[in-house]
Each structure stands twice: as structure tokens, then as C-alpha cells.
Amino acid sequence: MDFSRAHFMTSAADMHRMPADGGREAAFIGRSNAGKSSALNRLANQRNLARTSATPGRTQLINFFALDDEANLRLVDLPGYGFARAPRAVQAKWAELVERYLGERASLRGVVLLADSRHDLKPGDRTLIGWAEASRLPLLILLTKADKLKRGPQNLALAAAQKNLPDNAEAMIFSARSGLGLDAARSWIATRLAK
16 A cells, blocks of 8 residues: 555535545544644655644644545544644544544544553543443554654563553554654554555
8 A cells, every 4th residue: 555645625514514525534643743733744754745834733633644645545633632733622522533534434443542642541542442341443553753752662662552451452652753653653553454
């Protein structure tokens, strides 16, 4: 699968504005500033596919990126959760939209949860892991920003994330900056989109 072919399709503020619910999608989700946009850009080998920002909460819509000319294979960037600098009412609207997308989207084949490798998984991350287990949807946890850790702390972070994971989930160390874990992440996503 050629991730470098990824291109922006559309942004959606509600379910009715999303592309037709056919084909196959892999969705990216995580706390604000966990590195979702950086990971998407690195996976696609593009600098500006997804907007990056030091300001938490930059992604406020669901963004769809096509991997093929027919737009049957898509990467989906979901709004971050956690400490986004937005009014509570806006954050509640994002949460409802993401919940509906995850629960209702028939084309969803897998979810990539991004979490900063320097910190333990947060309650929101655990909630998403529980949802994935209940829905039996494949889940990949990418432990981002791993280039900021030495090998020992990377291994400890991975072991902590793998503890008590359901059998439909796996975790791996990842760095958008260095490319650590890039091939394995691409392989996992390509496998999900092939089914």
C-alpha cells in the first residue's frame, strides 16, 4: 500500500457531511498533542498532509484522507481529547461526534490510538481501549515521541502499555521524528485496510 498517495478529501463537523460509508477506514485518535498529525504526516511521507500545532486541540473536525483515486481506502484524523483549549460545550460536541463515528461507521476497520510514550496511559486512553475490546475492533496503540526516550525507558513504556491489553489490541513504540516503528505501523494499517 502506497501511503504517499494520501491526499485530503474533506472535513466533517457532523455525520451527514462525511464521505459515503463504504470502503475501508483506519481512524487515528488520542489525547490532544499526542502526535496524531505528526504520525499521519510521517506515515504518508508528507510534511503538511495533516496540520500540526503546538497548541492542543488543533484538530476540531473529523478529517478524511484518501489513499487511492477512488477514495475507497481512507485515513481518518479524529479530534483529540483531554486538555484541548476549547469551551466545554465545543469539547462535548467533539466527543459526541467521535463517539457516533466510532460506534456507527461501517467502513471503520481499525483504530490507531496515539499516546505519549513519556507518560502512562490516561483514563481517556483506557476508555478507548475498553470500547475497542467491547466492539472487537482491532486497536493499535502507538507510543509516540519515543525519540525523546532512551532504549530502557522505551521498553518500560511498552511493557506498561501492553499490560492487561485485550487480545484485539497491540502496542508499539513510535517516533514520527526518527521513523522508529514506522514500517510496523504502516504494515498494521495496511493489513486492516486490506480486509
